[in-house]
Amino acid sequence: MPAQTDYPFQNTSLPLEERVRDLVSRFTLEEKVELMVQYQAAVERLGVKAYKHGTEAAHGMAWLGEATGFPQPIGLGCTWDTELMKRIGSVIGDEARGFYHRNPKVNGLTLWAPTVDLERDPRWGRTEEAYGEDPILTGKLASALIQGIQGDHPVYLKAVATLKHFIANNNEVGRGDASVSIDPRNMREYYLKAFEIPFKEGGAQSMMTAYNAINGVPANLSPDVKAIVKDEWGMDGFVVSDAFDVTGTVRDHGYLDTYKEAVARSVKEGGIDSITDDSAVIKDALREALREGLLAESDLDAALTNTFRVRFRLGEFDPEEGNPYAAIDESVILRPEHAELSREAARKAMVLLKNDRGLLPLNADKLNKVAVIGPLAGIVYRDWYSGSLPYAVTPLQGIQEKLSGAGTNGKTSYSGGTDRIRLKSKKTGRYVRIQAGEEAALAATTENALDASVFEMTDWGWGSYTLISEDNGRYLTTDDKIVKASSEQIWEWFTKEVFLIHPAEHEQGCVTFSTWNGTPVTVHAESGQLLVGDGQAAETANEINVAGAAEVSGEDAPIVHADLFELEIVSDKLQTAKEAAAEADLAVVFVGNHPLINGKETIDRPDITLPESQEKLIQEVYAANPNTVVVVVGSYPYALNWVDANVPSVLYTSHAGQELGHALADVLFGDTNPAGRLNMTWYKSVDQLPEFMDYDVIKHGRTYQYFEGEALYPFGHGLSYTSFRYDGLQLAKEKLTAGTDQTARLTCRVTNIGEVAGEEVVQLYGRANQSRVKRPRKQLLGFRRVMLQPGETADVSFEVPLDQLAIWDVTRERYCIETGTYMMMAGASSENLPLTAELVVDGETIPPRDLTQSTKAINYDDYEGVLIGECTEGGSAVIVKDPSGWIAFRDAKFEDGADTLRIRAAGAADAVVEVRLDHPEGLPVGRITLTSGDLQTWQDYSCKLSGIHGSQNVYFILKGNLAISQFQFA
Numbered sequence: 001m002p003a004q005t006d007y008p009f010q011n012t013s014l015p016l017e018e019r020v021r022d023l024v025s026r027f028t029l030e031e032k033v034e035l036m037v038q039y040q041a042a043v044e045r046l047g048v049k050a051y052k053h054g055t056e057a058a059h060g061m062a063w064l065g066e067a068t069g070f071p072q073p074i075g076l077g078c079t080w081d082t083e084l085m086k087r088i089g090s091v092i093g094d095e096a097r098g099f100y101h102r103n104p105k106v107n108g109l110t111l112w113a114p115t116v117d118l119e120r121d122p123r124w125g126r127t128e129e130a131y132g133e134d135p136i137l138t139g140k141l142a143s144a145l146i147q148g149i150q151g152d153h154p155v156y157l158k159a160v161a162t163l164k165h166f167i168a169n170n171n172e173v174g175r176g177d178a179s180v181s182i183d184p185r186n187m188r189e190y191y192l193k194a195f196e197i198p199f200k201e202g203g204a205q206s207m208m209t210a211y212n213a214i215n216g217v218p219a220n221l222s223p224d225v226k227a228i229v230k231d232e233w234g235m236d237g238f239v240v241s242d243a244f245d246v247t248g249t250v251r252d253h254g255y256l257d258t259y260k261e262a263v264a265r266s267v268k269e270g271g272i273d274s275i276t277d278d279s280a281v282i283k284d285a286l287r288e289a290l291r292e293g294l295l296a297e298s299d300l301d302a303a304l305t306n307t308f309r310v311r312f313r314l315g316e317f318d319p320e321e322g323n324p325y326a327a328i329d330e331s332v333i334l335r336p337e338h339a340e341l342s343r344e345a346a347r348k349a350m351v352l353l354k355n356d357r358g359l360l361p362l363n364a365d366k367l368n369k370v371a372v373i374g375p376l377a378g379i380v381y382r383d384w385y386s387g388s389l390p391y392a393v394t395p396l397q398g399i400q401e402k403l404s405g406a407g408t409n410g411k412t413s414y415s416g417g418t419d420r421i422r423l424k425s426k427k428t429g430r431y432v433r434i435q436a437g438e439e440a441a442l443a444a445t446t447e448n449a450l451d452a453s454v455f456e457m458t459d460w461g462w463g464s465y466t467l468i469s470e471d472n473g474r475y476l477t478t479d480d481k482i483v484k485a486s487s488e489q490i491w492e493w494f495t496k497e498v499f500l501i502h503p504a505e506h507e508q509g510c511v512t513f514s515t516w517n518g519t520p521v522t523v524h525a526e527s528g529q530l531l532v533g534d535g536q537a538a539e540t541a542n543e544i545n546v547a548g549a550a551e552v553s554g555e556d557a558p559i560v561h562a563d564l565f566e567l568e569i570v571s572d573k574l575q576t577a578k579e580a581a582a583e584a585d586l587a588v589v590f591v592g593n594h595p596l597i598n599g600k601e602t603i604d605r606p607d608i609t610l611p612e613s614q615e616k617l618i619q620e621v622y623a624a625n626p627n628t629v630v631v632v633v634g635s636y637p638y639a640l641n642w643v644d645a646n647v648p649s650v651l652y653t654s655h656a657g658q659e660l661g662h663a664l665a666d667v668l669f670g671d672t673n674p675a676g677r678l679n680m681t682w683y684k685s686v687d688q689l690p691e692f693m694d695y696d697v698i699k700h701g702r703t704y705q706y707f708e709g710e711a712l713y714p715f716g717h718g719l720s721y722t723s724f725r726y727d728g729l730q731l732a733k734e735k736l737t738a739g740t741d742q743t744a745r746l747t748c749r750v751t752n753i754g755e756v757a758g759e760e761v762v763q764l765y766g767r768a769n770q771s772r773v774k775r776p777r778k779q780l781l782g783f784r785r786v787m788l789q790p791g792e793t794a795d796v797s798f799e800v801p802l803d804q805l806a807i808w809d810v811t812r813e814r815y816c817i818e819t820g821t822y823m824m825m826a827g828a829s830s831e832n833l834p835l836t837a838e839l840v841v842d843g844e845t846i847p848p849r850d851l852t853q854s855t856k857a858i859n860y861d862d863y864e865g866v867l868i869g870e871c872t873e874g875g876s877a878v879i880v881k882d883p884s885g886w887i888a889f890r891d892a893k894f895e896d897g898a899d900t901l902r903i904r905a906a907g908a909a910d911a912v913v914e915v916r917l918d919h920p921e922g923l924p925v926g927r928i929t930l931t932s933g934d935l936q937t938w939q940d941y942s943c944k945l946s947g948i949h950g951s952q953n954v955y956f957i958l959k960g961n962l963a964i965s966q967f968q969f970a
Helices: 016-026 029-034 075-076 084-103 133-152 184-191 192-199 226-233 245-251 261-269 279-291 298-312 338-350 395-405 573-582 612-624 639-648 657-668
Strands: 051-056 111-112 161-164 206-209 238-240 349-353 370-373 411-413 419-425 433-435 442-445 455-461 466-468 476-478 485-489 498-501 511-515 521-523 530-532 564-569 586-592 627-634 648-652 722-733 735-737 744-753 758-768 779-788 792-802 807-809 814-816 821-825 836-840 862-864 866-870 875-880 884-907 912-917 923-929 939-959 962-969
Touching: 016 298, 029 298, 075 133, 075 338, 084 111, 084 133, 084 338, 133 161, 133 192, 133 779, 161 192, 161 226, 161 476, 184 192, 184 807, 192 735, 206 226, 226 238, 238 298, 245 261, 261 279, 261 298, 261 586, 279 298, 338 657, 370 395, 370 573, 370 612, 395 411, 395 586, 395 657, 411 573, 442 485, 442 530, 455 612, 485 530, 485 612, 511 521, 564 573, 573 586, 573 612, 612 627, 627 657, 639 735, 648 657, 722 836, 744 758, 744 821, 744 836, 758 792, 758 836, 779 792, 821 875, 866 884, 875 884, 875 939, 884 912, 884 923, 912 962, 939 962
Parallel strands: 051 111, 111 161, 161 206, 206 238, 370 411, 370 586, 586 627, 627 648, 735 836
Antiparallel strands: 349 648, 419 433, 419 455, 419 564, 433 442, 455 466, 466 476, 466 498, 476 485, 498 511, 511 564, 521 530, 722 744, 744 792, 758 779, 758 821, 807 814, 821 836, 862 884, 866 875, 875 962, 884 939, 884 962, 912 923, 912 939, 923 939
C-alpha cells in the first residue's frame, strides 16, 4: 500500500517536535517494538524506510569496503589541532553519505564515533581508539570532529556522531562484568568532562553506553544518562546500548535475572533509546515486558521520539531539494583530496620525542645508503575499526621515494627484523612444509631441509608470534582443527594468526606451539599434518564476542600435550640487521605493535615496554651504527628508557593508514616540520602506575594532573626542527569575580627563533595556589597550534571560562569556584612552562561541613580500603574492600556538639563502624555493631557519642563485610 502524503509529520512547515510526535503516534505497538532495535524495520504504510543505527567510523568509514583512512584516534589526539579535526570529520561525514547512497538499508548515517573515554592508564587495550588522558584536549578535539561529521546547517545533519562509551570504560579484561569505583569528585572533574564538552560545544546527537558497571550499576542502567546527559546537559538526541550489552546485564553482570527486566529497566531507568543486541531476543523481551507492565507504551514513545527526531534532522522525511547533504553520492568516496587530507593528518600527528645532534631531518643529497630495518618498516597494518585500505604506502616505500628523488635510488637496504626459520617435528623427524591444495595445510612431510617450507617469524613479545610462509606469502592460521598457511592478512575478531611459542623445558633448541586460545599444536603420527589439539574441536566462529576469547577448547576437550619442534634459524634477524646497519650511512629502525596482538578490544597490554626482541634489535643496530633513528609505529605510549638514553633521534606515530609511508618520509626528510604533541604521559615503568583497576586519578596520582614522579616524556611533549621563544603572559584583568566575570583572557607572545618554518602548540595550564581539597598539580585550560615562519612572532590569545577552574564541592554537591590565587602557565608542554601570571578570583570559600544534616557516605574527603557500590534504596554506598577501611570527613563544625550518630548500613552480623577524631587511629568517640543481613539489607543503626564539639576531622572506621549509604550526627 502506498504511503499517504498528507500526514502532519510530512508537513515541513510544522515545528520539528510536532512532526516527530505525530509520526510516533501513528505507529502500532508492534511497529514500535520493531523500531526499538539497531536495525529499525520499515513501516511502508507511513513511508518509513528500514534504517540501521550504528556504522563504525573511528578514523574513517569502517567495515563497508574501501574508504579513506586517517590516523588512529590516539594519533589524531597528538595533532592538538581542532581545525584539522573538523575537516577530517567533514570527510568522514561525506563518505558516510556516499555509502548511505550506495545502500541505505545497511549503511546508516548514525556513526559510532568518536571514542571519548579518558585514557587514565596506558595499559588499556583500546588506547588506540581515544584521544588521550586530558578531558579538555579530548573534549575539544572530539567536538571539532563531531562538528565536521554533523555539518553546520541549522536544520539538517550530514551524519550523526555517537560518543563512546559512557562512562569510565578504560579496561578490557572483565569489562563485561566488572564494576569500577568512582567517587563524585573524580566523576565530575575528570570522567564526565570529556563527554560534557562534546555535547555542549560539539552538539553530539547520540551516545553509546559502556559494557562496565559504575559503582555497582551496569552502565546501560545508569541513572546518570537521564539525570546528567539528558536533563542537566540538555542532550536532545538518542542513546544506544553497546553490542549485546542489554542481554549482558543478565548474561555477564548477573545483575538481573531476565531479559524482560533488562530491556524494561534499560529503557525506563537507563535512558536507552535504541538497543544494539540480538534483535529477536530483544523484541521478544520487549513484548513480554509490555504484557507484564514492566514497560508502558509511553516509554517506547519517549525512546522513539529521540531516535526519530534525529532521523528527521538527517532529512529522511523531507524533499531532497532543501537538504544540502542529500545530493552527496558514491562519487565522494576516496576522492583524491581526501587522500591528501589523510597524508596531512598523518604528518601532523607525528611526535618528535628526541633529536640529539640534529640527526633529523635527513638530507637525501648527503646520504649514500640508508638501512631501513624492523618489523614495522615494510608493511601498513589496519586496526579493528579501520576500513579496507584502498592502497598502502609503507615506510620503506616512502623512504625509497625520497631517496629516488635525490638520485640515490637503489641505495636503500632493507631488513625486516624477523627471523627466517624451518620447523622439524621431533615426533616424526620430518620437516614441515605446505601441502598442495587450496587449504595450504601444513604437514611434517619431508626429511630434506631444502624441501622444507621457510617461514618469516615475527616476535610480538610475551610469547606471541606470527609466521608467514615464503611458499605462498600467507600467514599461518587455524580453523581450530588444523594449522594452515592460508591467511592474507591479520584482521578478524579473534586473532587466529597468533601462535604462542615457548622454549621446551628439557630439550635444547626445541619449542612448543599453541594457538590463539592456548590449544597445543600436535603432529599426526601418520600423515604428519599439524593439528590443533586432537584435531576434533569445533571451529570458533570469528564473530564479535563481548567477552573476547571466551570459547576456548579447555573445558570439555581431552587433555592434549603439545608436540616438540626443532626451530632452525635460516637467517638471524639480528645478524642481518647489524650487517645492513654497518654498511649504511644511517639506520632507521621501525618498531611498535600490531593493532590486534597483545593489546586490543578484550585484551589489555601486559606491559608498556617494547617487546624484548624489538629492544634487542634497536640495541644491536645502534651498536653497529650510532647514526640510528628509531621510529615507533604504535597504538600506545611506550617505556623507551634505553632508547631515550642512547639513541639520538626518536619519532612516534600511531598506525596512520594508507599514507603512513609518505607522511613518515615527509617528516624524516624535513619536508614537514613535526609538531605533534603527546596526548598522554609516557611513563618509565608500570611501577609508576597504580593498580590497573584503580580509577581514582586524584588520590593515587594518575595522569599529568596528579602524577608526582618523573615521566619519560610528559604530557604535551614534542620537539621541532626549529626553536621557539616565549614572552610575557598577560592577563586582560588580573582579578575576576566569579558569577560576574565569566571568562579569563590571556595573551602570550611566541617567536620562531630558528631557521625553518614550523608549527608550535602553545599550551596554557592553570593551578590553584590554595584549596580546601587536593587539586591538580596543573590542568590544561587551552591550546593553540600556530604556524610561524623563521623570525615571525605571533600573539596567541586564550579565553578561559572561569568554570574550568571549578571543583565539585562534595559538602554541598555542586560545582564551586574557590576564592584564591590561580597560577596561569604557558609553554610548550606540561613540564615546559616558562611563562606565568597570577589570576586572583573572588569566588567562594567552602564553609565547614555540617554533618548534622543527612550526609551521603560517598561524599567523603579521603578514604582507604573501600570502594563505591550500589545502594538498592537509591544512589551509591561505601563498601569495605579489605577486612577494614575508613572514610574521612574533614573540617566538620559541631557548634552545639553531637551526642548521637545515626547511620543507614547493611552487612553481616558483627561488622563494626567506629567513629574516631583527627585521624584513623585517633580518639574513639562512638561504635556501632551491625546485627544481621547482607550488603543490600539496609537498616538504621545508632549509637551514643562522646567528646564531639567544635571543629573536627571525623573518621569512620569500617570493619568487616558492610556498606554504609548515609549518616547524620545529632
